[in-house]
Amino acid sequence: MNARALTSEVLLGIIPIALAVALWQAISSFGYAPVTLLPPPGLVFSRLAQQLGTSNFQHEIASTLFRLFAGFSIAVILGVGIGLAAATNPVVNAVVRPIVRVLAPLPKVALYPALLLLLGFGHESKITLVAADALFPILLSTYYGASMVEQKLIWSAMAAGTPRRQILFKVVLPAAVPSILTGCRIGLVISCIVVFLAEMISSTDGLGHMLVTAARTFQAVDMFVPLITISLLGLILNGLLQGLRSYLLRGFPEV
Amino acid sequence: MIEIDHVSQIFRTSGRQAHLALSDISLTIEDGAFVSILGPSGCGKSTLLYIVGGFVSPTEGVARVKGRAITGPGPDRGPVFQEFALFPWKTVLGNVMYGPRQQGVKAAEADAQSRRLIEMVGLKGFENFYPKELSGGMKQRVALARTLAYHPAVLLMDEPFGALDAHTRTRLQNDLLNIWERDRKTVLFVTHSVDEAVFLSDKVVVMTRAPGRIKQIVDIELPRPRRRAELLLDPRYQKYVVEIERMIDDTSEDGLRP
Ligand SMILES: Nc1ncnc2c1ncn2[C@@H]1O[C@H](COP(=O)(O)OP(=O)(O)O)[C@@H](O)[C@H]1O
């Protein structure tokens, strides 16, 4: 994609966001909702800007980001590892397949009370929950990507002298990268949602905790600040992943 | 020398029916010979090539190369597929260097060798392009260079020019002949084009409709080096083409009878 097409795509993407903010502004300006319940966007963004400078708020962001990254990374490592193993080894596949069928549709947040009891209220329980939720999309897309690798790519590598046990890393993994990254993208969005959710349910810090605290004391502006922050974080992280994707997939058709 | 010794191949299809793809094929290919396999689609040409490649093991019989039974793929037999099968994550140079690097050639030397090969197949200047940025003909040139790079004694080509337009196809045929006339590798070349088979080959193996059997082997006694323009006017060439086309017509009729 050339630079101009990219710019116009970004512009097109900004329009609906701008419209949503305008609607939000309109609702509060025309008094459809009391300012105490729905503060105008200007108020929220200026509060956000002011908060960003405080070390307290930075600490909340850092906690959330740490949990998000740790959980997501674990999900990537396990998802790609198990997905590749299942796609290339029938025994592993036979073991993994039924477990995935049972666990994938399970709402992982239902495990959270048990995780809290097992791992405590700190980082561990939240990281585990994020990892558990982000794992399945990554695992499944890795599995499908690795199962769909064109047979003739593998044959070409074998004829060139690649031993069978190296085919996994020399051919299957690189060929599956497009679909692995698709899984990662979904996993990243889920991670953002789940880390926030876990912090809302039980935490002593993090953006989700900020929201709950503000809500308990009816601080509408402070409720919206963490919400906007997690959205922006999601946007930035997705952009970074997108950049990594276009770099890694520069040789693949239709990116 | 490649010996295909009473090879049969049965595939179990989804309906658990046994499908006889190749039936009792015996064929000997001398070192340095250019042999084409010609036959209607579905007659088992690819399967036969995959057996020699070691990608598929025959249900019955044995295939040997240099007297040793083929048990798997090896760098002595290099495939070139109709679908190119280039590594999309590697550049042209990366694709061509892959084989030598696997063979333990040092990076700098593999690089130099590969650049020479890329030049030989007419792609100088495209070293850092990705396959998706090349036309079909160029992709097939890369695939050929990638295979030549690890110096296989035998080239196994499965309808390599089948996906190309007529003009590109002709150019690649000429270039392949030039390359072959230089180093005289053994080539097993699958095609369904009679012209192509006669133009390129020392021997044309005509197969019957499924289950694939060898119907006839025609020795093409045309002088080399062959020039396309001269050959097209050569009555001997025309005679071969007509003779083989008749054989294939008969084959089709065989297939229609129950
Ligand atoms: N892996 C396979 N499983 C089942 N049937 C196959 C397989 N490979 C080939 N066949 C069947 O064997 C026959 C010969 O196939 P192929 O060798 O590809 O023919 P050709 O290359 O001459 O067109 C076809 O009927 C095809 O459907």
Ligand SMILES: [Mg+2]
């Ligand atoms: Mg075929």
